[in-house]
Amino acid sequence: MTLDEMKPGQVAEIIDVTADGVLGQRLLDMGFIPGTKLHIVRNAPLIDPVELEMKGYHISLRHSEAKEVEVKAV
Amino acid sequence: MSKDSGKILVAVAGQPNSGKSTIFNALTGARQHVANYPGVTVEKKTGSYSLNNDKVELVDLPGTYSLTSYTQEERVAKDFLLNEGPSVIVDVMDASNLERNLYLTFQLAEMGIPLVINLNMMDVAERRGITIDIEKLGQKLGAPVVPTVGNRGKGKQELKEAVNETSKEARSSQFRLDYGEGLESSLGALEKALARDAALPGLYPLRWLAVKLMENDTEAQRLIKENSNDGNKILNFVAKKRRDCTSKHEKTPEKTIAQMRYQAAQEIIEACVTRERAIKSSLTDRIDQVVLNRFLGPIILAAGIYVIYELAIVQGYKITPYTWRMLAWIRDCIASTLPSEGFIVDPFFRSMPLWVIDGTIAVLNYIPIFLILFGLIATLEDTGYMARMAFILDRVFRYFGLHGQSVLPMVLGGLYVGGCAIPGVMATRAMKDEKARLATIMVVPLMNCLAKIPFYILMIGLFFSAYKGIAMFFIATITIIIALSVAKILSLTILRREESAPFILEMPAYHLPTVQGVLRRCLERTWLFVKKIITIVIVVAVIVYALIYLPGISSERKDHYLNQANRAQQAFFNKIEKDNPYTVFLAGDKLIEFALYWDAYSKAKMAARGKKARETMDQRFREKNLAYFKVVKKGEYNIEGKVIRDKDAKKAYTAYKKLDRTRSRLRRGYRDETIVSGYMGRAGRFIEPFTKWAGFNWRVNIALMSSFAAKENSVATLGGIYQSPPGEKEGVLEERMREKEKDWTALHVLAIMLFMAMYPPCIPTLLMVRLETGSTKWMLFATFYPIVLGLILSILVFTGGSLLGLSGMQAMIAFYIFALLILVGMGLIKREPEYS
Numbered sequence: 001m002t003l004d005e006m007k008p009g010q011v012a013e014i015i016d017v018t019a020d021g022v023l024g025q026r027l028l029d030m031g032f033i034p035g036t037k038l039h040i041v042r043n044a045p046l047i048d049p050v051e052l053e054m055k056g057y058h059i060s061l062r063h064s065e066a067k068e069v070e071v072k073a074v
Numbered sequence: 075m076s077k078d079s080g081k082i083l084v085a086v087a088g089q090p091n092s093g094k095s096t097i098f099n100a101l102t103g104a105r106q107h108v109a110n111y112p113g114v115t116v117e118k119k120t121g122s123y124s125l126n127n128d129k130v131e132l133v134d135l136p137g138t139y140s141l142t143s144y145t146q147e148e149r150v151a152k153d154f155l156l157n158e159g160p161s162v163i164v165d166v167m168d169a170s171n172l173e174r175n176l177y178l179t180f181q182l183a184e185m186g187i188p189l190v191i192n193l194n195m196m197d198v199a200e201r202r203g204i205t206i207d208i209e210k211l212g213q214k215l216g217a218p219v220v221p222t223v224g225n226r227g228k229g230k231q232e233l234k235e236a237v238n239e240t241s242k243e244a245r246s247s248q249f250r251l252d253y254g255e256g257l258e259s260s261l262g263a264l265e266k267a268l269a270r271d272a273a274l275p276g277l278y279p280l281r282w283l284a285v286k287l288m289e290n291d292t293e294a295q296r297l298i299k300e301n302s303n304d305g306n307k308i309l310n311f312v313a314k315k316r317r318d319c320t321s322k323h324e325k326t327p328e329k330t331i332a333q334m335r336y337q338a339a340q341e342i343i344e345a346c347v348t349r350e351r352a353i354k355s356s357l358t359d360r361i362d363q364v365v366l367n368r369f370l371g372p373i374i375l376a377a378g379i380y381v382i383y384e385l386a387i388v389q390g391y392k393i394t395p396y397t398w399r400m401l402a403w404i405r406d407c408i409a410s411t412l413p414s415e416g417f418i419v420d421p422f423f424r425s426m427p428l429w430v431i432d433g434t435i436a437v438l439n440y441i442p443i444f445l446i447l448f449g450l451i452a453t454l455e456d457t458g459y460m461a462r463m464a465f466i467l468d469r470v471f472r473y474f475g476l477h478g479q480s481v482l483p484m485v486l487g488g489l490y491v492g493g494c495a496i497p498g499v500m501a502t503r504a505m506k507d508e509k510a511r512l513a514t515i516m517v518v519p520l521m522n523c524l525a526k527i528p529f530y531i532l533m534i535g536l537f538f539s540a541y542k543g544i545a546m547f548f549i550a551t552i553t554i555i556i557a558l559s560v561a562k563i564l565s566l567t568i569l570r571r572e573e574s575a576p577f578i579l580e581m582p583a584y585h586l587p588t589v590q591g592v593l594r595r596c597l598e599r600t601w602l603f604v605k606k607i608i609t610i611v612i613v614v615a616v617i618v619y620a621l622i623y624l625p626g627i628s629s630e631r632k633d634h635y636l637n638q639a640n641r642a643q644q645a646f647f648n649k650i651e652k653d654n655p656y657t658v659f660l661a662g663d664k665l666i667e668f669a670l671y672w673d674a675y676s677k678a679k680m681a682a683r684g685k686k687a688r689e690t691m692d693q694r695f696r697e698k699n700l701a702y703f704k705v706v707k708k709g710e711y712n713i714e715g716k717v718i719r720d721k722d723a724k725k726a727y728t729a730y731k732k733l734d735r736t737r738s739r740l741r742r743g744y745r746d747e748t749i750v751s752g753y754m755g756r757a758g759r760f761i762e763p764f765t766k767w768a769g770f771n772w773r774v775n776i777a778l779m780s781s782f783a784a785k786e787n788s789v790a791t792l793g794g795i796y797q798s799p800p801g802e803k804e805g806v807l808e809e810r811m812r813e814k815e816k817d818w819t820a821l822h823v824l825a826i827m828l829f830m831a832m833y834p835p836c837i838p839t840l841l842m843v844r845l846e847t848g849s850t851k852w853m854l855f856a857t858f859y860p861i862v863l864g865l866i867l868s869i870l871v872f873t874g875g876s877l878l879g880l881s882g883m884q885a886m887i888a889f890y891i892f893a894l895l896i897l898v899g900m901g902l903i904k905r906e907p908e909y910s
Contacts (some may be wrong), residue, residue: 006215015216015736016325017329020326022144022575022576023576024328024329024333025140025142025144025328026139026144026575026576026578027578028137028328028329028332028333029177029332029577030139030141030174030578030580031173031174031177031336033332033333033336033337034333036336037497041182041362042362043364043367044366044369044371044465044466044468044469045368045369045371045372045466046466046469047469047470048469049465049468049577049579051366051581055173055174056170056171056173057171057173057174057580057581058358058362058580058581058582058583059580059581060461060465060576060577060578060579060581061576061577061578061579062468062472062576065440065576065578074648
């Protein structure tokens with residue numbers, strides 16, 4: 001499944017980043033590396049974007065971007 | 075290179091939210107210089123300090139998470155490190171977020187420049203129960219590690235010493251990241267190939283270049299093409315190696331590289347960092363539970379924006395009368411050095427400089443607003459709330475080609491009624507998405523700035539006085555509706571090819587801003603603004619002056635005015651009679667001297683409040699010229715405690731009062747005729763056949779065109795054009811306009827209001843647009859598209875409304891619905907993010 005399908009409160013483990021180019025590179029730079037665990041903290045008041053916690057810091061991304069991250073629920 | 079001159083050049087690098095600016099400020103103190111990196115809009119701060127006779131020059135690189143070629147900031151940082159040859163890089167790291175920060179450290183180490191690691195925000199790390207073995211970390215990274223608490227200046231001295239020592243050793247970091255067997259063999263082969271090239275060795279660190287090429291980095295490819303004699307061969311070799319790696323690892327080399335960096339970071343963390351306790355929910359988490367709550371979040375955001383608006387715009391505006399007094403004093407001081415006023419015609423070297431000064435101080439008058447605004451923005455930035463704002467609002471703004479970060483610039487520009495586009499445009503600097511940033515810059519001036527308000531009030535008073543509230547609501551909200559639609563249209567058309575960036579936004583931990591940090595930024599930005607005003611606005615104001623007042627009126631008409639003035643003066647002397655002793659004091663050149671005295675006295679009388687003030691003022695004027703004083707006091711004055719009633723002086727007073735009225739009428743007539751026959755006046759008449767479709771006659775054309783210098787002038791210009799006919803009593807401007815424009819309907823007024831709403835930005839704003847976009851082309855676009863748009867909308871409302879036989883209110887409502895439909899339509903057009 002992809003990251004945008006995860007619900008707040010769930011914990012996911014990254015399998016792969018499917019985007020190339022700037023989005024793919026940015027995700028990699030921010031630590032979206034296979035095996036990394038992340039916690040879905042909350043959706044924005046208007047559902048999109050979503051806030052995550054990983055590697056001890058918080059990050060938010062749009063659902064369209066989260067779609068490019070393949071995960072499995074933990 | 076820098077060592078020879080006894081100067082040590084040091085680059086300060088680090089990720090965003092690592093406290094890099096705080097460290098930079100702590101090291102350099104007040105000795106800073108802010109400019110832009112050449113050719114881009116990224117801010118470049120430089121500063122210096124001395125330690126043990128060594129002068130150290132620091133350059134603050136933009137905060138970046140990585141060193142790719144995808145964003146302007148990263149390109150700028152990388153270019154500086156490659157081309158400017160700093161002796162040392164100070165890598166500022168957030169000690170509480172070591173893993174991700176190491177990701178950048180590894181890339182910096184690859185560049186072959188000696189590193190000093192600065193573990194900043196040690197206090198935050200301690201609070202989170204994180205202990206770092208500093209010695210071990212230094213061994214692992216092969217570089218000195220200095221812990222600091224930036225906002226308390228702790229560790230500052232040690233950091234300076236480490237920089238000095240490292241620059242003397244000139245030993246690059248011993249750390250070499252192992253990218254794993256598969257990739258290393260490719261990197262090794264590539265490095266050898268690069269070393270064989272005639273030009274490359276010595277120019278760039280080859281290992282770094284090899285890694286970048288394997289990452290498919292476009293800038294690295296460019297370096298090869300530009301410098302190598304056999305670039306294509308190298309690039310083909312790279313392409314082959316990339317294919318090999320991809321098939322071997324079943325993923326692209328850039329993925330493998332990023333993964334290996336994070337793996338190395340984890341290994342270092344495991345060796346050097348201990349967490350004493352499991353992280354329990356932090357203060358930031360608890361605040362966010364409220365601030366980002368589905369229901370409370372938007373309310374808190376709206377309240378926050380309202381507070382900013384209230385403090386800066388409303389309260390700040392209340393301070394402006396005081397600054398105005400100061401500025402007016404400065405103006406008067408300068409005015410007193412200029413050639414003095416004529417009876418009817420002022421000398422060019424008086425009217426032109428005064429015009430320029432007036433235009434300049436009209437804007438400088440907003441400085442209190444800017445100071446408060448910039449202070450509040452700096453506070454918001456430092457607390458970390460900005461990221462939350464973008465998080466909450468991104469969804470709405472994204473539909474229109476904007477970004478969650480567009481909201482603050484738009485609020486400052488006047489999302490509610492009354493803002494200023496200058497800080498609005500400046501506030502776009504924080505936006506990373508270039509496409510959305512440009513769209514924001516282009517629409518911020520459509521918001522309702524403070525200077526437009528008096529014009530709206532005048533127009534609403536003219537034809538919508540029964541519906542003041544509705545009309546004001548219309549104008550306040552229609553601008554947002556139009557701005558959002560325009561933003562979407564721009565992003566679908568001319569901005570289509572601009573660089574867009576993923577949203578991906580770090581939500582930093584909240585922290586308390588320091589007074590010093592906020593003040594520094596607030597003063598810095600205000601100063602930047604003032605500097606711009608003083609330098610360029612003056613030039614532009616001169617040009618606008620020439621367009622309005624040149625070539626001047628014909629000599630016949632000029633003679634006509636001078637004759638009239640002569641006749642009035644004759645009448646004046648006849649009236650006060652020959653034997654009046656005051657004739658001597660007022661004859662010849664003395665008349666104009668008296669006229670100035672009279673004006674000064676009237677002005678002072680209006681300004682003086684309270685008995686005491688009036689008395690000291692009288693004393694001043696009495697000392698200046700006793701005879702004149704007797705006249706302006708209508709012949710009633712004290713001498714040695716006795717009240718004197720001086721009939722002759724009273725007569726002179728009554729006669730002069732009449733002359734003064736004639737004088738100001740003639741002066742206004744002369745000025746009005748000059749404007750009408752000036753270049754802009756001619757243009758106003760020339761385009762009337764076209765603008766009549768929008769309901770604008772030539773008088774309106776002139777008023778609208780001359781407002782370009784500063785919108786504050788629009789009401790004044792109208793006042794000049796719609797002056798009372800000679801001999802009649804002066805009425806309120808609204809009445810005079812109604813008198814002169816008998817055929818006007820509410821449609822005329824609505825069309826003019828819409829045009830004013832779309833009015834092109836003022837000159838200072840245009841300068842900011844130029845500064846923030848780094849392009850004259852964009853500045854010109856920002857000037858002309860609002861004119862075209864304004865005309866289209868005005869014609870639509872006026873001609874459309876006339877054809878349909880709509881009343882002003884009906885047209886207003888119809889247009890509002892029309893604009894809303896367009897807005898919804900625009901929002902529905904799907905926009906998939908495209909990243910180059």
